[in-house]
Amino acid sequence: MCGIAGLFHLGTPKPVDPARVRAMIDIQAHRGPDGSGVWVAQGVGLGHRRLSIIDLGGGAQPMLSPDERVAVTYNGEIYNFREVRRELEVGGAEFRTDSDTEVLIHGWRAWGPELLPRLNGMFAFALFDADRQTLFMARDRLGVKPLHYTRLADGSIAFASELKGLLANPAVRREPSLQAIEDYFALGYIPDDACLVAGVQKLPAGSYLLLERGKPEPAPVTWWDVDFSQRTTGSTRDAEEQMRTHLRDGVTSRMVSDVPLGAFLSGGVDSSSVVALMAEASPNAVQTCSIGFDSAAHDETHYAALIAKRFATNHRKRIVAADDFPAIDVLANAFDEPFADASALPTWRVCQLARETVTVALSGDGADEIFAGYRRYKFQSAEERVRGLMPADFRRSIFGKLAHYYPKADWAPQKFRAKSTFEALARDGDEAYARAVGVTGPEMRAALFSPSFKAALQGHRAEDRIVAAMRNAPARDPLDRAQYADLKIWLPGDILTKVDRTSMAVSLEAREPLLDHRLVEFGATLPVSLRLRGGTGKWLMKKAMQKYLPDDILYRQKMGFVTPISAWFRGALAEEATRITTTAFAETGWFDPVVLAKVGTDHASGVRDHGRLLWQLVMLEKSLARVFGLHG
Template sequence: MCGVAGIFHLETAKPVDPERVRAMIDAMPHRGPDGAGVWTAQGVGFGHLRLSVIDLATGDQPMTTPDEKLVVTYNGEIYNFREIRQELEAAGHVFRTHSDTETILHGWRQWGPRCVEHFHGMFAFALYDEEAKTLFLARDRLGVKPLYYAEVSDGSLIFASELKGLLAHPLLRKRPSEQAVEDFLALGYVPDDACFVAGVKKLPAGHTLMTRRAMPLAEPRPYWDVAFEPKRRSAEAAEEELVAHMGEAVRSRLVSDVPLGAFLSGGVDSSAVVAMMAEASKSAVETCSIGFDEADHDETEYADAVAARFATNHRKRIVAADDFALIDTLVAAFDEPFADASALPTYRVCELARERVTVSLSGDGADEIFAGYRRHIFHAGEERARRWVPGMVRKPLFGTLGKAYPKLDWAPQYLRAKSTFTDLGKSGAEAYAASVGVTTPGQRHRLYSGSFVTALGGHRAEDRYVKAMENAPAADGLAAAQYADLKIWLPGDILTKVDRMSMAVSLEAREPLLDHRLVEFAATLPLKQRVRGGVGKWLMKKAMRRYLPEDILYRKKQGFVTPISAWFRGPLAGEADRIASSSALAETDWFRHAEIRRIVDAHKSGREEHGRLIWQLLMLDRSLRRVFGLGK
């Protein structure tokens, strides 16, 4: 796991100042504490930061071929590199190192741009071909590893693993994107098709970009996608196939020349990964978990039970309200505003893991591929109703009920029907797009100033979800929602969180449940093997019965949440008040500050629930200060 950066002159092969490349990697020292390197040639320069995991002695980068015609800077792990190496050696290639990095160089020489189709793993890399005068950028299929890029005024393309790497280049224009702010306030993160800094782009997951000098900058091209197409097989056969895929995915991620462990929350996903690690490991697995000082949010007893079951070397730590002091650490790690409050305990669990290991496996991805979120279960039920009731009847009927029914957030779940009625009055895509948001368009527009609404030019964050679902290669409405989650939510929120928090403490995180072959298998499951009887991840839970007890598999899903609402009414009430008078937010002229004051007061008094929104505004305020120097 590493950090990369580089400069490529698009028009003419002007000299590249190595100090500019060095400044870009120096901005990200946490991504590679074990070494750094800069390589330049006429018109191109690469930088690299190394966190040594495989081939500790000879895997330094940027790496060139002996003839220096090819050079690569690479972040990630290719888990099948030994098998690829054998294939390439049989074809006549001669290797000088034992690293997976060298596999990229020889893979390019053998297969060209299609080399990425051979790589199983997580990666973001840049490769320069001197003979062809081409720069090739690539990102792994699911978007585990990030890659930012931008054109700057001297005619060059710059790229880096993190936005802060680009911000270190003196020619990058720093102007906030209003559309990205709308996206952030709607979703809680800035998705991959947007960036907080206008003009900066992110290479999409499963895409490559190849550009040639003296040619216009090319658009990214996809090399992988997944279609949700059910395959006929019995539940028993599917269960055995699933266990085989999961076992192989975990085993392939145990390859390491440094200490390795796992995160263990006590939920189904991380427990399943630990179970399979224990089965494949000769020694006790190193595990760690985070708890909270509020009992309603603490799950450590379940993690303790799983650790005891598989005899792991387990450690845990409690997160308290005073961990709010981490906010500046979080803002520095993400660069763009990021409001998934589970980033705080994620940082702490990564910090705990790094005390003993350099690599840690996580359970991320299972909810997306097997339909484990509560919103998936609700959406599946709503889709059944949409099939039963014709649209010409359903839309006016449920639309009217949704408007008339009172909002009863305080009531038992079965009485909170307003959102269900409202959703049934919409198309499946519109309803699901609303369900993944953390604020509604109405809430946001009450916050926005008139000038900000004008600047948005009609842009609405939810539209990307609607478009993704309407165009999804999916056989049913739930599959369309899962496809959109894989393309938007997963890389934008979940994987961004894990990458930045693990890299902040120089820890490599690996996600076996996002092995692309496992994802492709999951996409063949019919609806009844994903959600059945109000239970999400139905097949996965059935398959894991051989490893895990019922109270782990079927207890109510809690997630890695943080009690921020209680904090803003208690020990952090002063921080909420400071948001209402934020100079950075005021300097943008984007918001109606009387509405921010009303939101803060209503939340602190307990009349309304706005903890998540206050957290969003707080993170936006700090990001504006850090990236653009506002409010100082």
């Protein structure tokens, strides 16, 4: 795993200062502590930081073709690079290293952009072709690896794996995007079609950008998308066997490494499945690790220990507590943009733990999005059935009135919190789902933001991108549309960003075998009944893994990697909650100070649960200070 950066002049090929590229790459040294390199030519400069995983003695970057007419800087792993290499060698390509990087050079010359569909892996790279005077930037199908870019005042394009890499270039203007702030409060993260710094873009997952000197900057081209509009045929038994084959292939392909390798183990279905298949394929004990919490209601280490014992892994664990709060400064630096998924803290801790013994760790991320594992899919499907039973106007009237009169009871048991269900049923399905995956709803944001901030948004609303994704999805069923939106927005924006930044912060390569694109494409073709049945999500995956895992792992209630932040802000972090809602953010003018203060007092008294909003505010303050020098 690595960090990349560079500059490309679209117009006149002016000289590139190697020191500027060096600064952009050195600030990302955590992504590649094993080596670095800078290469410049007229009008172009590429930089690279290396974490050595494959071909430890070779594979230095930026890598050049033998005639030095093609140069590439690359972050990722191509798991089928040997197969692609053999195909290229048949065509006459001669390789000088055993690195997957070199496949990109010969593949580009043989196939151009059509190289991308041949690759199975996670990657973001930039390739300069002197003969064509082009810079080709590409990102993997699901967006596992990041790539930021921006156009500078002189017309050149700067790019980097992380935002901090761009900001190391003094020519990048630092101005906050208020639309991105709106997105952040709505979603808890800044999605891939936005950035905290105005003018900075993120290359979308499954896209490429082909820049040609002397021509205008084009729009990114989508080279891959997931299609839910087709349905597989055959028996459930056949589908179950296909599932096991895809799962096994995804895991074993990601076990290739020239450095120590292990796995994260939470004790849930996904990580347990990965560990089970690793143990099946490995002659040695699998290295596993897990993180627990000082709150028993959120702790899963007992289940992780059961799986570790079952598969005889070398297992280690640690506990995260409220006294870990000072670590958020490290997280703010790792993410650059504000990131309010509180599971980032334990994810970073488990990455730290893994890095003590391994350089590569396999995770269980992705299965919930592919096979409908989240509880929200069950609720969305049930609500859509209700919506289909009555005319829209009648439904909106009845459930709208119920929602208006039913009290909001954050303090009550889940079964008595019907207000949100009534509100959802009063809305169309896509709008209800867009709100369901959010953190701070439109009404709360409308109260929280100042009049000047709301005017500056010019009608921008974060949920609209989710509504649009669902309405335009290649899909047959409401469940398809919800999963599609999550794979396009939530997965790259939240889950994969979290894993990339926390693992790279400790120079650990994290691999996601359950996001093998063949498995994703297979999952999208499954009938709804094989994804969600009788209220059980990931139904086919669980059935396929019954050969490996006990029922108390497969069918226990999903806990998720949840940090008990609400309790922390009423306990050890109560003073922080007061400070963030009373004295912070005055400099920005973005918030209504009366509403902000009420957020703190309502949470402290237990009238409302604002734990996630408080975490959002804390993380935002940290990011604003680091990126723009803004302080409360």
